[in-house]
Every structure is written in structure tokens, then in C-alpha cells.
Amino acid sequence: xxxxxxGDVVGRAGRNVVAERLPALRExxxxxxxxxNGENAAGGFGITEAxxxxxxxxxxxxxTLGNHAFDQREALVFAERxxxxxRPVNFPKGTPGRGAQLIEARDGARVLxxxxxxxVFMGTALDDPFRAIDAELEACPLGEAADAVxxxxxxxxxxxxxxxxxxxxxxxxxxxxxxxxxPTSDHRILxxxxxxxxxxxxxxxxxxxxxxxxxxxxxxxxxxLPSGRFEPAEGEGxxxxxxxxxxxxxxxxxxxxVRIGGALSEARPDFWD
Numbered sequence: 001x002x003x004x005x006x007g008d009v010v011g012r013a014g015r016n017v018v019a020e021r022l023p024a025l026r027e028x029x030x031x032x033x034x035x036x037n038g039e040n041a042a043g044g045f046g047i048t049e050a051x052x053x054x055x056x057x058x059x060x061x062x063x064t065l066g067n068h069a070f071d072q073r074e075a076l077v078f079a080e081r082x083x084x085x086x087r088p089v090n091f092p093k094g095t096p097g098r099g100a101q102l103i104e105a106r107d108g109a110r111v112l113x114x115x116x117x118x119x120v121f122m123g124t125a126l127d128d129p130f131r132a133i134d135a136e137l138e139a140c141p142l143g144e145a146a147d148a149v150x151x152x153x154x155x156x157x158x159x160x161x162x163x164x165x166x167x168x169x170x171x172x173x174x175x176x177x178x179x180x181x182x183p184t185s186d187h188r189i190l191x192x193x194x195x196x197x198x199x200x201x202x203x204x205x206x207x208x209x210x211x212x213x214x215x216x217x218x219x220x221x222x223x224x225l226p227s228g229r230f231e232p233a234e235g236e237g238x239x240x241x242x243x244x245x246x247x248x249x250x251x252x253x254x255x256x257x258v259r260i261g262g263a264l265s266e267a268r269p270d271f272w273d
Contacts, residue, residue: 001032001109001148002272004258005176006241007183008066009041010204010211011232015051017203017261019058021239025260026059029243029272033105034059035113035150037178037200039066044212044232046071049078052085061103062086064115066154066179067122069097088117088154090132100136102146109147112140118155118164118179129153130167137171148173148250155179158198165196173250176200176242181210183240183257183264193251201240206263208233238262243269 004025009015018036026034041051046068055063062084069087070076079085079097089099100114114136116129133151142149149172153164161177168175170192176199177184183201190196202211209217212230219227238261245254256269 001105001107001246002030003148003150003174003244003246004029004031004034004241005150005152005174005200005244006034006036006060006203006239006258007200008037008039008178008181008202008204008211009055010181010202011040011044011234013232013234013237014202014204014211015041015054017237017239018055021260022059029269032107032109033061033103033111033148035062035064035152036060036203037066037152037154038063039068039154040202040211042072044230046075048072048074049082052078052082056084061105061111062101062113064113064152064154064178066115066117067124086113086115088115088126089136090116090127090129092127099132100140102140105148110145111148111150112136112146113150113152115152115154116164118153118157118160120155120157120160122156129164133168137168142171142173142250146250148246151175153177161198165190165194169194170251173246173252174242174244183259187242187255187257189252189255193249195242195244195252195255197242197257200242201259203239203241204237205233205235206238207235236262238264240264243272245271
């Protein structure tokens, strides 16, 4: 199975690079499943139903979220009917939407997609992410009810991300971090066979501060006060994420970073390209 995970889509620049690049990559690399984090897709904060549908039309199979999941109020409504939209599973009981979804890959495989939010430095503490993921994997274990398990761990602290990856080693196909919008270089296959990367980066304009136009973030650091709104940068976007070749056990056989377009140095999986 060929799996592509793409990091946080930030604003129009992120949406454009996904729309421009993903359809061709899906066919060229014969991708079986594509998962995208879309929590910053609507002006940098949240997601709308129209944008969710656009990401599906571009070739993704599931859209994960994070701490900005419900910044757009309409998400409180459409999350219930959007069966490929996955918000953090450790939101309190009764939160709209779903935290895990079993989807069918292009090759017919059953892929469990789970979105989990960390608690360290995230501002709002949700339910324990470790116990929450345990419950999901007990209900739908790898190799039994699922042929692959993709976990998007939306978190700030690298220590929490690494601990989460090792906690799930051998029980998930991929544990990948999102939220910090900067791709890390620690992509690897853990000892138990799980693909891991602390942060997939963002799909957006890297001539920015985490996808936002530079002036306002800089002024806030200098003056310690807001002088305006954060607005997404509008330059050329980079497609950023991780490619994973999955073996017959549902574990990772090969992994490689993906960075295409925009300001970052290019990276592609040489085992597909």
C-alpha cells in the first residue's frame, strides 16, 4: 500500500498547492490513500464545508483537524455529516463529528484514520491522548479490523510527540505530528515497524511566520501587543508531508519526506519517483 500524509493546509496558498499538485501525484505515485490535515485551511483558522469538499476533490481520502477544528462555526454542523472529516478523538463526549474513521483505500484496504490532540503547551487540555488512542486501537486493532492505522498527533511539544510515537510503535502504521507547521528531519521507522515524524510541516507559503504574513507576528514579539489580525501569507505554497510504503502486515517498509514547490528544498520519495 502507498500512503501519503500532508501537513496542515494553511490558507489559500496551501489550498492552491494541494489543488495544483496532488491530483498528478496521486496518479504518478499510484497512491492508495491520502490523508491531509486541514485545520488551518480557511483563512488560517478552521475549515469550511466547501474547503473540505475541495480537498476531497483534489484527491485526499480523509481530512484531519486539531485545536482550530471549530473556529469556523459551520464546522459544528457539517462535521456530523462529513464522514471523512476527523477531529481530535479526545474532545469531550458529545463534541460534534468523529475522532476516528475507517476508510477504504484505493486498493481495497481498510485504513483507520485517528486524530488526537496533545495536551502539553496547547492551551486547552483535552482528555488524556494516550488513553484515548488506546481505546480506539482496542476497538479497531491493526492486522485484525484494520489493514493500516494512520494517527495524526496534533501537538506542540516534541517530547509528547516522541513519547506518543513510541507508545504506539508496532500498533500503528504511521504516527505523524502536526500543528507546528515546520517539517522535522527525524522521519524514521521505529523498532516495532511504525513510521514516525515529529512534524509533517505545512502546505502553505513558507515565506512567512508559520504560514502567516510576517509583519504582525514580528510586531507582537517586539511590542508584546497585537496591532492587527493574523493573515495567511499569499505567496507560492509548498506541499509538505511524508510518503510511506506499507508492507503486508500494515507496518512501514519505507518512508521519505515530501516537499514540492515554494521556498523549501525539494524532497521526493525515490522509491516511487
